[in-house]
Structure formats: structure tokens, C-alpha cells
Amino acid sequence: MHDDNVAGRARVVDTPELTAYYAELARHEAGALWTVANDIEPWEPRSHAVPMHWSYEALRPLVLKSLELVKPEDAGRRVVMLTNPKRRDVSAAVGWLYTGIQVMKPGEAASAHRHMASALRFIIEGSGAYTIVDGERLTLRANDFVITPNGTWHEHGNDGGHSPCIWQDGLDIPLINALEANFYQVHPDLHQEVARPVNASNFKYGNIALKPLEPDWSKSYSPLLKFTWESTYEALRLYATATEGSPFDGLVMEYINPLTGGAVMPTMGAQMQMLRAGEATRAHRHTGNVIYHVAKGRGHSIIGGQRFDWKEHDIFCVPSWAWHEHANASSSDDACLFSFNDFPVMNSLAIYREEAYVPNDGHQII
Numbered sequence: 001m002h003d004d005n006v007a008g009r010a011r012v013v014d015t016p017e018l019t020a021y022y023a024e025l026a027r028h029e030a031g032a033l034w035t036v037a038n039d040i041e042p043w044e045p046r047s048h049a050v051p052m053h054w055s056y057e058a059l060r061p062l063v064l065k066s067l068e069l070v071k072p073e074d075a076g077r078r079v080v081m082l083t084n085p086k087r088r089d090v091s092a093a094v095g096w097l098y099t100g101i102q103v104m105k106p107g108e109a110a111s112a113h114r115h116m117a118s119a120l121r122f123i124i125e126g127s128g129a130y131t132i133v134d135g136e137r138l139t140l141r142a143n144d145f146v147i148t149p150n151g152t153w154h155e156h157g158n159d160g161g162h163s164p165c166i167w168q169d170g171l172d173i174p175l176i177n178a179l180e181a182n183f184y185q186v187h188p189d190l191h192q193e194v195a196r197p198v199n200a201s202n203f204k205y206g207n208i209a210l211k212p213l214e215p216d217w218s219k220s221y222s223p224l225l226k227f228t229w230e231s232t233y234e235a236l237r238l239y240a241t242a243t244e245g246s247p248f249d250g251l252v253m254e255y256i257n258p259l260t261g262g263a264v265m266p267t268m269g270a271q272m273q274m275l276r277a278g279e280a281t282r283a284h285r286h287t288g289n290v291i292y293h294v295a296k297g298r299g300h301s302i303i304g305g306q307r308f309d310w311k312e313h314d315i316f317c318v319p320s321w322a323w324h325e326h327a328n329a330s331s332s333d334d335a336c337l338f339s340f341n342d343f344p345v346m347n348s349l350a351i352y353r354e355e356a357y358v359p360n361d362g363h364q365i366i
Contacts, residue, residue, distance in 0.1 A: 051306055091174060101124070121148070128161070149222075221265045275335045300326075
């Protein structure tokens with residue numbers, strides 16, 4: 001704990017003269033820095049968000065109920081958003097990140113639009129779903145990860161014949177709105193023309209060991225738009241044979257721009273991590289916010305001293321600078337956690353910091 005009553009910290013005691021002075025400043029839309037200095041420059045990061053856990057089992061019936069109540073053409077997108085008690089005013093789930101669960105009936109197709117916010121999708125269930133991004137149609141299956149970068153035309157649909165398709169959306173809408181830089185535009189024809197082969201970017205850039213030597217991509221986001229579950233899980237399984245992994249995250253791999261090795265989008269990164277059977281990680285904390293989706297298995301995470309038990313398709317968040325650790329509940333099978341984060345912003349601004357939890361052999365006391 002830090003004591004604010006030390007040299008170099010504001011500790012001015014109010015007097016009638018100072019109170020009158022502050023009122024005079026306020027009349028000119030001005031103020032005294034020392035009255036807020038300790039709040040706006042804390043000793044360490046203070047997140048406005050709290051750790052959260054959203055049960056997919058509890059939310060799924062409510063997501064499906066929206067099919068009866070709202071048409072996609074009226075709602076724009078039929079989405080149940082996940083909110084944080086301390087971030088409802090900006091519709092954020094944690095930090096400046098938004099997430100929600102979207103559903104589409106068989107045969108439905110949402111119109112195309114684009115915006116300044118970047119977006120991603122993690123597919124939960126159903127078959128026949130697709131996304132079209134700047135003229136490329138991408139077929140989607142469970143646990144696939146898809147990006148729709150800022151400024152790209154995108155639309156979604158469900159060609160499946162029997163069941164709804166459900167996926168998790170992740171966007172940086174709160175960040176872009178905080179920067180007062182958001183734009184939104186509906187496609188003039190409502191739907192875009194598919195001008196490229198289906199899954200073209202996967203055929204061109206999807207090999208993790210090879211990249212085409214073509215100088216035709218200069219955009220700030222990944223030219224590979226879809227990352228399949230099969231290739232991701234296989235990469236983790238092979239990685240597990242060659243390393244012990246991270247003591248804080250287990251076996252963790254980052255989805256990347258295959259041409260640069262950097263994050264998939266300028267403002268949001270994404271990862272998939274595997275916890276081996278019975279594995280429990282040590283606690284650490286970092287600047288930057290993370291939203292997790294349980295892709296496989298069950299277990300628990302301890303976040304800021306609170307235990308959250310999770311199972312497949314549950315969603316939970318870790319606020320910036322919160323201690324956190326994870327554990328796989330199974331003694332015979334692995335668990336996998338998909339996550340997306342604002343680390344690219346932290347790294348671009350050179351404000352990413354990380355710290356290990358030392359007491360109690362690296363584990364928090366609940």
C-alpha cells in the first residue's frame with residue numbers, strides 16, 4: 001500500500017479562502033490540479049471494471065429468445081451484449097472492449113455495413129454460418145476465429161437448414177468512441193458482391209510456415225481473415241510436445257498477421273491457450289484488458305482474489321492490472337481458452353507492463 005501523505009503528493013488542506021478560489025476558477029471553466037492530482041495519477045493502474053463471469057448455460061436461452069422478439073433487419077444485428085457494472089455507461093465488458101453474443105436463424109442474412117471500430121467473431125455453435133468481408137465469403141464452424149477489420153464491408157448469414165448459429169462478437173467500440181473517431185455506414189446496395197473465391201485468404205495466407213512473396217498487401221491488419229479451430233488446436237498440440245509453456249498462461253499462442261508477425265488488428269489482439277490436464281498456472285498481472293471464451297474443457301480462474309468456475313463457452317474477463325491465474329479441472333484432458341485483448345494499443349503506446357505474483361508460491365489467497 002502507498003501512502004498519499006508523502007512528499008510529492010498533493011495534500012492541500014481546504015480553507016475558506018481556497019474554497020472561494022476554487023469557485024472563482026470554476027466560473028472560468030478552470031480548476032486547480034492539486035485537487036484531483038492523486039486521483040488522475042494513481043500509484044498504479046486502477047481499473048474501473050470488475051472481474052466478470054458470464055455463464056453460457058444461463059445466457060443461451062435468452063439469446064435464443066431474441067429470435068422470437070427481434071428481426072435482424074430491424075435490430076441491425078441481433079445481439080445480447082455483455083456488460084460490466086462499472087462500464088455500462090460506455091457499453092464495455094472490460095476496459096474499452098465490448099463483447100456480445102449474436103444469433104441468426106437458418107436462412108437469415110444481415111445487411112452489409114462498415115465502421116471505424118474493429119471487430120472479431122468466435123463461433124460457438126451451429127453450421128452454415130458465413131461472413132463476407134470486402135467481397136470474400138468465409139465459411140464458419142465452431143471455434144473458428146474471424147476478423148472484420150475497421151473500414152471493411154462485412155455481413156453475416158446462416159445458410160444452415162436446421163439450427164440457429166451463435167457466435168461471440170468482440171469490438172473496440174468503447175475505445176473508438178472515447179477517441180471520438182467512430183464512423184458507421186450501411187452498404188448502398190445492402191449486400192456486397194462476392195468477388196473472391198470462398199475462403200480465399202485461407203488458401204493464400206493460411207499456411208503457418210509459408211507466405212506468398214507478393215508485395216500487394218499494405219493494410220494495417222492481417223490479410224488472413226479466418227483462423228480455423230482445427231489448425232489452431234493442432235498447432236497447440238504440437239507446441240505442447242516441444243515446450244513447458246508459460247508458468248502464467250500454460251501453452252499460449254497468438255493469432256498473427258502472417259506477413260508481419262504482429263497482431264491481427266491494430267487495436268485488438270487474440271490468443272488461444274491450452275492448459276494441460278490438471279495444470280494450474282501461477283498468478284501474474286499486466287496492463288491491458290482481456291476477455292476469455294472457454295473453447296474446450298472446464299476449470300476455474302482466480303481474478304483479484306475471486307474464484308470463477310468456468311465450462312465450455314462461458315465468457316469471463318480480466319481487468320487491467322488484476323492478478324489472475326487459471327486451472328484445468330480435468331486430470332485427463334486439456335482445456336483451451338480463446339481470448340482477445342487490447343495489448344496492441346498498450347504496446348503501441350509503450351505502456352505494457354507485466355508483474356509476477358510472488359507470495360504463496362505464486363498463487364493468490366481467495
